[in-house]
Each structure stands twice: as C-alpha cells, then as structure tokens.
Amino acid sequence: MIVEILAIGTELLLGQIVNSNATRIGERLADAGLDHFLQTVVGDNEARIAAAIDASCSRADALIITGGLGPTKDDLTREAIARAAGVEMIFDADQEERLRERWTSSGRVMPESNLQQAERPLGSELIANPKGTAPGIRIRMADTWVFALPGVPAEMVPMLENSVIPFLRGDDDAAVVSRLLRTWGESESAIGERLGDLYDASTNPTIAFLASGGEIKIRITAKAATRDEASAMIDPIEATVRERLGKRIFGVDDETVEVVVLRMLEERGWTLGTAESATGGLIAGRITSVPGASRVFRGSVVSYATEVKESLLEVPGDLVAEHGVVSEPVAIAMAEGARGRLDANVVVAVTGSAGPDPQDQPVGTVVVSVVTPEGSQVRTLQLPGDRERVRTFASTAALQLLRMSLQGVDWGSR
C-alpha cells in the first residue's frame, strides 16, 4: 500500500503558509506502517490539480488530498476530482440539509455560497467532518483510492484518524516503527562518524541522521509484521548508539528538552522559574506548552527593559554599569533575583544581544545562567544567524544547559 499526499493551495506555493498538513499526515502514515514516498503541492487551479491527481494515481495505491474544499470560489478540489475521474458533479440534498442544520444550530444564517459544499463527484462518497462544514470525499479511480480532506488542520486531523487511516490499514498490516534519539552539542558529521559502521550495516532497521533546531537526531526505523516485532528489532541498535553517545542523548521520539526538564524537576520536587531578556518569554512559552507544566513551573519575569531588571529582579545598577547588561554577573543576578521573586527552587536566566542592532555586546552574544539549590553555572555563547535564529537557539541552549545542570554535568566538560 503506497500512499501519496497532494496539498492544494496557491498560498502554499506563494510561501504564505507552511505545509503542516503534509507533515501531520506523513507522521501518521509512518506510524500506521503505510509506505509513503512522495508529496506534491499545487495551487488553486482546476487543470493542474486534476493533472496532479492523474500522476499520483499512476504511481500510488492511495492518494490523500488536503485543501480546496471550502465555501469560496477558489476552492476547486471537488471539480478537479470529477475532471480527473471523468465524471459529473451531483448535488447531495442530504448534505444540504446537514449544512443548514449546522448553521442553524449555531444560531447563524448560512451564506448561500456554502451550498457548493453539498456538491460531489458522481460515484464518490462523503466523509463526515465532525469539526466543520466541509465534508471530505472518497472515490475509487481505477486502481487508486482518492481521499479529499479539508485544509484546516483541526478539521483534517480527526477525519484522517477516523475515516482514512483505518480504511487504508484494512488492506495492509505491515508495521513501520521509527524511534528517534535526540542529541545536542555535537555536529552532524561527528555523530555520523561515531555511528558510520552501524549506518553501513543497516538495511532493516535503517539508520538516518537529521539536523534541526540545533539538535542532531538519529532515526532508527524497522519494518515487520507487527509493531512489537519492529520495536524489538530496534532495541539492540538503540543500545549500541546509547553506549557510544552517552549523555549527548537527552530524549526519545517526541520528548523535547522542555518535557525532559520538567520531568527531572518533578522527580526532585523542585519548582522552576525563568528570567528572560533577549529571549523575551520564549523559554517560558516553550515550558508552558507542555501539559502539566503547572506542577513545576512558577512563572517568569521577562525583564526586557534594563530598568525592569533592576526594579523587578533586583539586579544592582552598579553591576550593570560595571559589566554591561549582557554579562555573566548580570545573568547570575537575574537568576538569583527571579528565584526570590518567583519563589522557585531553580531558575534559568538569559541576557543577550539578538540583533539586528547590537545591544551592549555584538549580535549573537548570549549569556545563560542556571541556579539550583545545589549551585550555579553561567556561560557566554556566540550564536550565529539573524534575530529569529539567535532567539530560538538561545532558548534551546538555555533549556539544554538547564537539563545538563539537573543531570550534574559540568557545562565546561562539553
């Protein structure tokens, strides 16, 4: 069962939004053990959508289309499927009734343009959309199953889970299991050399390397009759990788550094706070993205203006005058001040120069300090890139250095 993805939308081609739907569907297909080798994006153009459907049908057993099912006139997926299948469009009176009911029950009047969401290609079936008004479409075209889902992720995902994946899984029980080991602090080529012989020997499981977000990830993927079997094939490879990389590995699969840090803190019964300047709340935002963060996280003081560092974090004005606002003594004072203000056991503090104009120090200079009940560490980093990259890397570095402090690793030993 080979599955392709076709995402529709001129906004994707023009770069106005990222194709996160393909990301979500790809993830789900891999998890379901369905082969997936190719994705396509085309704009809101009926002929080009139809041509892309044709091309996918010549290669794949199933095609999942997203986008172009809305109520406006640039929503052309329904018509393009009919064109590719060589069938007419029909009007579905039951669907009209469902649309009118949905609008009425929400106390609003349905714009008449929404009636196009009651049309479908002859021979197709509608797929229920529990979260919105646009139904999906399923149709058999020669040897390929074609599914069309809405482009809005919150509507698309439940339809994929409830109606598409189970249908496709009915035809194929092979399971692909992929395990991701996440490392930080060493280059992709250095990791690649440490594991080169494993890579050469690998056919099933396979090994791959991926650099993103400042991390190097090692993906081990196995294919077998069942998920358990595939998982068992991965275990010995993972053990060897761990033996070679040690504490460079900080998490597995979707264990982000924020998840790992919160778990370590909760195990010790310690609370956390942040004191942020250059990162402007990004570290707190990442920590609070984790459900249950409130069991550990007290809060943050984002002391963007220097006066706020002094008034709210009690950083002595003399210290700023003597060392500058982007300095190790100020970072430590911010952390100590926030510990008191937030009544937190552990604080990570960041001050830095994110650009585009230098502030106190050259752009990319970032100072991270972590204070715990067992001691404190501080380090000055030089980060590459523009404002966005400096801020993102600074957040990641701060969380990773916090993780190392909690593991008892001396930052200088990296």
Added chain:
Amino acid sequence: MIVEILAIGTELLLGQIVNSNATRIGERLADAGLDHFLQTVVGDNEARIAAAIDASCSRADALIITGGLGPTKDDLTREAIARAAGVEMIFDADQEERLRERWTSSGRVMPESNLQQAERPLGSELIANPKGTAPGIRIRMADTWVFALPGVPAEMVPMLENSVIPFLRGDDDAAVVSRLLRTWGESESAIGERLGDLYDASTNPTIAFLASGGEIKIRITAKAATRDEASAMIDPIEATVRERLGKRIFGVDDETVEVVVLRMLEERGWTLGTAESATGGLIAGRITSVPGASRVFRGSVVSYATEVKESLLEVPGDLVAEHGVVSEPVAIAMAEGARGRLDANVVVAVTGSAGPDPQDQPVGTVVVSVVTPEGSQVRTLQLPGDRERVRTFASTAALQLLRMSLQGVDWGSR
C-alpha cells in the same frame, strides 16, 4: 520561466520537520515574478530523487532542489543528479582545499567523511555557500536548469538570493506582485460574500482568500512588465476592498498584528507590558520577535502559579477566592498590577484554561483585559481546540483586542 521545487529528506515524509524551505523559496519566486506551479517532496533514496528530477525537467524551465548535500551517507542528491543527467561523478580538488581550509580556520579537524562534499556531477558547477561547508550545484539538463542547495535554511537562503534568483531573473523580466490584506474577526465565507463580485470579475489582478492563524487574508495578485505597473493595477482593487471591510483589515503583507501594535504604541509614545497566565509568555515572545520592540516593550510578568499572581502582580487573594482565577476581575487586576510593576502605560493581561485538564473554568475559556491611560476593556472568550490551539488563538486574540483598544474600537461592537 516556470520553476519547480524539489525538497529532499525522509524526515519530511515521516513528518519529523515541516517543509519550510519550500515556503521560503516559493515566497521568493513569487516576489521575483517567476511562475511556480508545483512542489515535490521525496525521501533519501537515490532512484526516487532521480525520478523526481526527471519528472520536473519534463515540465519546468528550472528546478530548485534542497537537501541531501550534507556529509553523511544518507545525503544522496549529488549522486541522484548525476544519475538523472546520465553523467559520472568527479572529485573537485579545489573544493577539497576549501573544505580543509574552512575546518582548519575554525580550529577543528575535518572528519574524512566530509570529503564527499568535494564530489560533483560531471558538467556541473559548484555554487558558493558562504554560511556552511556544503557547496551547491548548478547543471543544465536538456532544457532545464537544475540547482541543488543545502537543506539548512540559514545556508540555503543566502545561496538562493545570491546565486539562483539573479540567474533565473536574467531570462525573464515579468513581475508578479502580490498584496495581502489581513483581517481578523469575521469568517472566510462572510468575507467571501462581501467580495464575491470582485472575485468573479478578477483575472488580472486575481483575488484569493486564505484562512490561517485565526486571520482571513485577502490576496490580490497582478502580473505586468514591471513591479511598479503590477503594483498600480492592485491599488484600485485594494481601495474597494478597504471600503467594504473597514477596520476588519489590520495590516498589509507581512505586517503582523504585533508589528501594527508596536507602531501604534510608538506613535503615541506609550510603553507596553504583558501579564500572562495561560499564554505563558507567548505574547511577550511574539512582541519581542519584532526588531526594535525594545523602544516600546518594558517586559512581562508570566504569573503561571496563582501565588505569583498574588505576590508579584498584587492580585488580591479575596478576588481570586470570590471570582476564580479565570475571571474578568482577576484579568483586570493582573493588568493593573503589571502596569505598576513594569512601569508601562499599556498592559494586556490573559488568564485562562488551556487544557488538557480544566483549570477553574472549562478548557478554552480565556479572559483578556487591556488597560491603557484612556481606560480598560475586558472580555471572556470561548476558544476551540487543544492546548496548543487555545494558547495560540488566545495570544492572537489578545494582540487583536489590544490593537482595537488602541484604535478606539469598542470590543462589544465586533
């Protein structure tokens, strides 16, 4: 000049990263007036990469490939281009020298595996990579120019700007100009109905609608001999759209709500602070993403724990006991407290229940308050979706309500 994009990486198919490179290149192609109708993604497989290159070459005048140029063994783009072009790989001694110099100058020893970055298909030229070790490749295949760039965005973007776009622009001077009018507060179909006749009449300029991030965007796109001409064709359509939509439009092109809010505050000489609970620093993080935010932004108190709301923002404990922590009186008290603590003229405060477990109120209940020198407003919202969506929408709603307060719009009039 029709240009396609081919992104390479099994991590893209498995959904481990989003295809942000295609987004960036697409944006840049549109801006340069180059037609772009199709994007493809394939994994780290030499035969499939070669097949995708072949298919693109049959449709397009130019193909931009990203990814697969790194130093590890799953980097196969060089070999796949050679296979598609039917040529041999050669070793480039000059490139070897550049690689060794680069590693030596950064004080490190080059892993020998990096030497594969000195190989290239016969007949190709290398494209300089000012930000990294992997050079790009340019080769002519029949009627198509093929470019291969690294997958790391910070390396890819300058190479695109310096070496690819100018080369392609040399063959074609048509300009496509796209202008985006950003609205908030009304549904896509309602906006579509208000502008339906404009849509029907549009061929050049064209009009399209796009829903993302809680906004409805209206894209007006014109094609002409020059950028100025295309821009002038857009002006009258924009005027009509503005007449019909009024203050629903808050920004143009890449003017995010945070950019608009900071500009309005700076014009008035007012400073800004935030007091955040459910959003956990996201609003501050978005505001400080804008270069120059420090001219306006004082800082934020992320009072995640209820005790921090009381100790640091001076929210009376009685108020929390009587109304609950997710309530309008508490949101106003947070804003007032932060105004004093941060010495800011304007504060936006958010308290809410982001889930997965309800906190005080059902998941999705979010209270936003804005206090300015001219008065205060407060509103309780019911937001749909999971934790991530509630937090993102709450940040957006808070920034939009702040924008409306600064424009003197009564929130109740929406």
